[in-house]
Amino acid sequence: MIKSDRKFLLLVLIPIFIEAMIFLVIPILGTIGISFTDYNPIAHKMDPVGLANYKGLFDDPKFVIAFKNTLVFTIVAVGLNIIISLTTASMICQLKSNKTRSFFRMIVFLPCIAPMVASAVVWGRSIMNTKTGLLNEIIRMFGGHGIAWTGDAQYVMLSVIIFTLWADLGYNIILFCAGIDSIPGDVYEAADLDGCTGWQKFRGITLPLLGRTTTFVVLMTLISYFQMFAQFSVLLFKDGPQNSGLVLTSYIYKTAFVYKEMGYAAAISVVLFLLILVVSLIQQRVNKVDWEY
């Protein structure tokens, strides 16, 4: 290696390496390490406790609820997200005019650029409000009774899922649109000549040829929904009645930064990490599959 190259590499990589060590690598190892202690900065505790934090998890009713809620939220919300965004994307792509297509793409993406917190404040205070919220006003207009969207344990998860879909669908619609646009047009022309209906084309061409995009979108959305936090924190009051809206992310935040039980919080965060790791490993597997068509 030439001397000047060497100097350039060292000059750039050493500071980057130090920064990556301090803020990317050490935090991972550190948190795993802390999860084997009872670290609590307020109570001045920092003793190794072995696996006690992990053993205690499934005796902790709040953890069990948070774990269950996280799975329910992620699976239901991702499932609905994929169905709705794929349908919407294929509808947008069937429009002839470029201008109308980009108009609809812009509209569906609009909520994605707004801060989730701001959207959650708007939804919580003026859309899902029990007394004066838009949703209940509409229900009353049709003669129904208003629902306590975020105040009734039965509806809390539903409310968060509806909000999340509104706020987040745009990303996947754009990705699916890009996927559909990359399918060669002559495949559809051939199908037209064979007299295929729209649904047949969707099932026979779009879905299979969109395999790679779909797998990618499903896995990325899973990973991102496991980590959703802002809407649970802002839309709900104290995790909803009977912890009906408590998820792992908000439980980790509370345990670590409100109760300062950092050792225990670290153990919960490692569980969340393992959940995400499983999905990530599946993704790497899938990436290696040959998708050529």
Place this chain on the structure above:
Amino acid sequence: MKEIIGGSDFKKRLLIFCILLIVSIIIVLPYVWMLSNSFKTTMETLTDPMHIIPQEPTTAGYEKVLTKSPFFRWLWNSCFVTGINTIVILFTSSIVGYIFARFNFKGRNFLFAMLLFTMMVPAQVTMITTFIIIDGVGLYNSVWALIIPSFVNVFGIYLCKQYCEEIPKELIESAKIDGAGNFRIYWNIVIPQIRPALGALAIFTFLEYWNDYLNPLIYLSSTDNMTLPLALSYFSTQHSTDLSATMAASALIMIPAAIVFIIFQKQFIKGLALTGMK
């Protein structure tokens, strides 16, 4: 025959158009509601919520936000954090991406694999130890706590590396023969070549830090130091009885981003499709 097919096709497209129009209305309605409530009197938001056009339009809500809260302070904090992070991340990602793409050195693959691995780890894991480090060096309750840990962005490095691998070898070789140094090659040849990637990265970084809520929530405790999303959630609990002021604050936070998006929407959507990542 052709005309008949064209006719049914047209009907189908009209139907799709109408469905999409309804979807669009559902998407836009909360914004309309927010704006409508922000111009109402507090009384009207309680007694007459269904009128979209306010009966006695007022800007009292906006005045309350701008005069009774350090709104411009919050705006400045958000601009400061987002601005510095975006610039630094664009620089570090492109130069490190270039190095990983074009230089062979010992430990390169290991280093890159290590960076990629950290991408899989959720913020909830790293935030506990990062908080201890940041608190330890005395940056708790400082906006620098949102800046200093963000300098290395693995997604950015990955994206730039992909693009740097596409740069024709001859371009760099001939610059070397002309006697250009490494930094000069990076600045004059690599940067212009990977501009689309940098555009997309700028958008993602901007959105990530402008909208971030979790980190400000952990690190910032005094009202004056808050960034906009955290400040809004604080403001909304402080003024829980004043819907019109809260909606005015939400509008003030959303509208600028929405305008930027509508102007640059082509680049936004292209950039997103280009990288296929969030």
